[in-house]
Amino acid sequence: MDKQARMKLRRKAGYRDLPKPQVKYQGPEYSMSFACCECKTSNMRQFNLEPCHYPKVIECPVCKGVAVNLGRHFKPPKKSDTAQWKKVEFLIEHGFVFQKIRLIKNSYESVPYPETLAQAKEFVVKYETYAVKTPYNKTIQ
Template identity: 85%
Template sequence: MDKQSRMELRRKAGYRDLPKPQVKVQSPVYSMSFACCNCKTSNMRQFNLAPCDYPRTIECPVCKGVAVNLGRHFKPPKNSDTAQWKKVEYLIEHGFVFQKIRTIKNSYDSVPYPETLAQAKEFVIKYQQYAAEPPYIKSLKQDK
């Protein structure tokens, strides 16, 4: 008699308990990047919420200022690169929070974000219809 058969006989006789099913606790689906333009830092945060319910701003853990949710695609510049941080701040002030912009419906092609502040100014004018809704922009200016 093989081991599997012996175990089944013991379970039926009540000598062995059935193994309890393992319950997997799911972690959050996404880590979101929160950036603070005051101290030029970026932090990844996870929440046990649906991605659409993630907070738009949190308190910066470094300077206690406002850290803005820039999504999971944001790649922060180096702390010493002030020109890039000025570009990031300019885009945030105008409602661009580094979400993918797709100009063609049902397409995977997205518009690349600008490299410089001068390009960012043109980008804001060209794609202003894709900026975050006005209450989002107002809340950022009030937090500052």
């Protein structure tokens, strides 16, 4: 076997053994909001995990209730904004934890979340198939 052939083989073997590149999901872009509808608070949390392995819930640091992972894009309403918190709770109950709803797979376009409770009531029906199991969920068990 000449040198070139050996090199080729070695390179081939090398490629096969090459570890998969480690993607680090650290940094503020992967902070997730955990919201508690009981005491109407939201906390940003970061874990040294891939986002898909982030906990779905944590213990609410304020009331020790259930704080739900609402992802990166959740903007918590003001504590005094009861109507908005009702909407958030309603969405969570129906399986919408501010996950992206993409009508076209792999598309960047996603459906905007409802702004009011009334809109949310239509929203959960219209996008029922996108609902996920959530700790507050009463429709999917």
